[in-house]
Amino acid sequence: MYALVDCNNFFVSCERAFQPELEGKAVVVLSNNDGCVVARSNESKAMGIKMGVPFFQIRNLSDSGRLVVKSSNYVLYGDISRRVMSILRSEAPRLEVYSIDEAFMDLTGVDPATHRSFCLDLVRKVRLWTGIPVSVGIAPSKTLAKVANHFAKRYPGYRGVCTIDTDEKRIKALSLTPVGDVWGIGRRVAPKLEAMGIRTALDFVNMPREWVKGKLGIMGARTWMELQGSDAVPREELEARKTICTSRSFADPIPDLEELSLRVSDFAAICARKLRKENTAAGRVTVFMFTNRFRDDLPQYYPALSVPLDVPANSNQEIVNAALKGLRAIFKEGYGYKKAGVIVDEIIPESQIQGSLFDENAEMRERENVISELMDRFNTSDRSLLRLASQRPGHYAEGIRREHCSKLFSTSWDEMIEVR
Amino acid sequence: MKKDIDEIREITAALAAGGEMLPQMASEGIHAGFPSPAQDYMSGVIDLNRELVRHPEATFYGRVVGDSMRDAGVEEGDVLVIDKALEPQEGDMVVCSIDGEFALKRISFSGKGVSGAKEASRQKVSYNILGRRDIWLMSANPKYRPIHVEEGNDFTVWGTVTYIIKKIK
Incomplete structure (x- = not known):
């Protein structure tokens, strides 16, 4: 479960x-x-x-x-998310963090008779320790767990925990769930299904598997299986791991931060473009540089630093921002840098970045990424014709509008809560 | 992909040749992340994170404003270590939120030392997260009178104060 x-x-x-x-x-x-x-x-x-x-x-x-x-x-959200996930992991080590605010727990090893009380305790603990209210859906497959979670949220009677553990409950839940709300059935597909008379998740599972496979392909068939109660979303898929690296050696060593910032910005932008091309996003950005190791007569320095992102990202803005942060932290005067580069990893499919800027609203995401895409169109891999104005040193976060931003209550010594 | 792997190999080799560190996680200053007590852990070093923070996920800090706890030695500007995981006990110093504001008080369930406590406690308190009927909030300064949490108050204990950090130089 x-x-x-x-x-x-x-x-x-x-x-x-x-x-x-x-x-x-x-x-x-x-x-x-x-x-x-x-x-x-x-x-x-x-x-x-x-x-x-x-x-x-x-x-x-x-x-x-x-x-x-x-x-x-x-x-702030990233810090609170880490705290919540850490609490969950301490209770159930087999945890798949799915997005900033969601995680699947494998309940193998927990006595089924105590699933509900186990999860009720968890809801209480997370609330008490972090102040964050959570809901839990328990079911034999991930897709059904999502369905159960909707019910846990919608009806206070569940006290935050809803279980689908019998066929009777499953069928009832599916009959009350619009087909467009099912995880894996997009909002684009839903109107087509509805036009064919398939309005609820139950209508959907009542169709033959072959029909579903024919209309929606292998992924649709998998969703169908999941709604039947069989576990069909493999774990690896949620944890696709890969690395993208962009680096160059420079013809002449670069000694100053300004010039290096421009280069590192370009490398980061190339990484971001690759991510977008593959519809993935990275959770971490590493920047590194080398002095010329064949010149014994010169001072040597090989720094590298990884900057975790609060939410996995693939926009130029965010990847470049992180790389420049890293660069500024490791840069030292007095060296000639021969090579520099940017590595992005902790890569996940873009569709998994939920509850933030991506999945919820495609239109909105397009708006957010329109600049990145425009840049893709103009820039080839070796030459950047279009750059973010902020691909210059020192101008980063200042460019972003945040007129109503709260403080860094939990992570900054100067911004903690005030108590009278 | 092949090129990426080559790149990584090259980088790793170069880093090794330089005898310098592999990429390390950014420190709190960069990420402003959650300070893990396990991070950069060295033997023979007193790690205040480890000593002062019993429940890292539930520990937050707060800055004291005003003089309501003056007689308990807590002054404006002091930093409170607040543990939300602990269940407040009689007499604990707590950060509570009452009607939308954070307040630093000693909590009492008995009203001990409060004049007129018995009469006031006859009023019902329906909402408090502790599931107890009576909650008194006491300052350590005669300027502020004890507060009896009433039914109409939006009240929660936000966390229990475990340490007070005072800058003296």
């Missing part, structure tokens, strides 16, 4: 954990650059604010004080 642990309205919950005055209020969190809504509290959902709505359309609500608007504070 799997338990899908999902944080409720994660970004909003992170904000509330350190700003109790936000409790009970309508709150939304905006995407990078304060572009559009990426997270909503239940109160703002009830006001009819949709995911992905541009900020300017709801500005009047925030101006009139009916809505609290927050810029995304990914450092």
